[in-house]
Amino acid sequence: MHALDIHAGGTEALLPPGFRWRDQKRIAVFFRVSFEWWSDDHWPGIGPMGNPLKPGVPDLNAVGWAEYGHRRGIFKILDMFDRQSVKATINVSGIMAERYPEIVRQISEAGHDIVAHSYTMDQIPAYLTEEEEREVIERTAGIIEKSTGRRPQGWISPRSTPSLRTPRLLAEAGFAWHGDTLNDDLPYLVKFREGSIIAFPNNTEVNDLPLYMRHGNSPRVMVEIFQDWLESARQPEAGLVRMDPAIHAHVFGRQPGLSMYERIVEICRDSDDIWIGTRSEAVSDIRAAMGVE
Template sequence: MPQKLDVHAGAIETLPPADFRWPGGQRLGIFFRVALEGWSDDQWPGFGPMGNPLKPGTPDLNALGWVEYGIRRGIHRILDVLERQQIQTSMLVCGVLAERYPETLRRIADAGHEIVAHSWGMDVIPAYLDEAAERANIRRTTEALEQACGVRPVGWISPRASPSVRTARLLAEEGYEWHGDTMNDDLPYLVRFGDREIAAFPGGMEMNDTPHAIRYGNAPRQMLELFDDWLDFVQRHEPGAVRLNPSIHGHVFGRLSGIGVFEELIRRARALDDTWIGRQGDGIRHLRQSLR
C-alpha cells in the first residue's frame, strides 16, 4: 500500500485560534525576509542569470560570481535600507557563509535581525539526505552560525524549502523553535512529535524576487503591483489575520536594479494601519502565547 506523504507525518498539529491577531492586536502580519545563499566548496548554482546552463560537470563561475554578489555587496546595501527604514527582518543564511564572512554575519546579528539557518549550502538539500547525514548537517550549520553571530538560530528554512520526511522532527529534537519548510497554510501553527514541539511557519513564492525576476523575467517594479493587489483583496475580503512574506536575495534585489523596489515595499507596509511588521521568530513566540 502506498505510504501517505505529509510534511509532518506522525505529528499532532495545533492551529491558531479563530480570533488570532498579530502583536498589538494587528490583523495584517508582514515579514520581510532576506536570503544569503552560498554553495559548498567545489559546488556552484545550477542556474544563473544567463539562462543557458553549461554542460553537466562544468564549473559555472558566471553563476557562482552572480550569487557571491549577495554576500560581498548586496547585503550591505540591504542592511543600510533596513536601518534607514528602522525595521528588523528574518535573514536566511547558509552555514558556509559563517566560515567565509563572519564579520558580515556579526553585523547582521548586531543590527537585531533574526538569523535563520538555511542549511550548510544550497547544494545540501535535506530531501536528498539520510537521517544521519541530515542530523549532521543541522548540527554543523547551527554551530557555524552560532559561532559567527554569537546567537544560536532557532528558525530553519531548507534550500528550496524542500525538507525530507523527517526534517521537522529532527529540527524539534535539535531545539529549533520553528521551520518554514511548507506552503500548506496561511498562518503558522504548532506541531508536536511526542514530547518535542516545533512551529511551522508557512511561506509562499508569490512575492519572491528569484522566481519573480529571474525565472519569469518580470520587472522589479511589478513586485509593487503584487503587493497592492494582495493588500486590496485582504482589506476587502479577508476577515481574519493574514500574513505576507516579501522575500529578496542579496544577489537579486540586493543589486541597484531591485533595491529601490524593496525599500518602497517597506515604505508602503509601514504606512498601513492594522499592520505588524516583524521577524518570524517573534511571530512564533506570539503564537505560542496566544495558545496558552
C-alpha cells in the same frame, strides 16, 4: 494523514481563535532575505544567462553573479532596512557564517532574525540520510551560534524542500519553527514525541527568484503584486493575514530590484493596520498563546 505529509507522525494544532499579531494587528508583514552559498564544487542552478553549462563544468558566470550577495548586496540591504527602521528575517547558510562571520555578526547586531538555511544550498535534506541530515542541522546551528552568540530559532531548507523527517529532527534539535512548507496561509503547531515546532509557511507570490529571474518580469511587478495582495488582505479578507515578500542578497541586493523592495517596505511603514515583525518574534507570541514552551 497522507503518507507523504512532512508532519506525518505529528499532531497539528491551529492558532487559537482570536489570535492577533503584536499591537493587535490583523495583518503582519515579514520581510525575508536569503544570504546563501554553495559548496566549492557547486554553483547556483539559476544564473543571469539562463543557459546552464554542461553538467560538471564550473559556471563562473553564475558563481560571480552569486558572489555579489556577500560583496555588495547584503550591505545595501542592511543599509536599506536601517534607513527604514525595519527588522527582517534573514536566511543564512552555515558556510556564510563560517567564512564571513563578521558579516553575519553585523546582521545579528542590527537586530535581524537569523534563520539557519542549511550549511550550503546544495545540501538539501531530501537528498540526505537521517544521520547526514542530523549532522547538517547541528553543524549549521553551531556555526551560526559561534558567529553571533545566539542559536538560531528558525530553519528553512534550501528550496524550502525538507525530507519527510526534517520537522521531527528540527524539533528534536530544539528549533522553535521551520519554514519548509507552502501548505497554509498561517503558522500552526506540530507536536512530535521528540518535541514541538511551529510550521511557518512560505509564499512564492512575492519573491525575486521566480518573478524576476525565472520569469523575466520587471522588478516593478513585485510591487504591483504586493499591492494587489495587500488590497485583498484588507478586503475581502477578514481574518488573520501573513505576508512575507522575499528577496535574495545576490538578486535584489542590486538596483533596481532593491529600490522596488524598499518601496514595499515604505508602503508597509505608511500603513497603520500592519505589524512589521520577524518570524521568531511571531513564533514566540504564538507559542505563548498556545501554552507551549
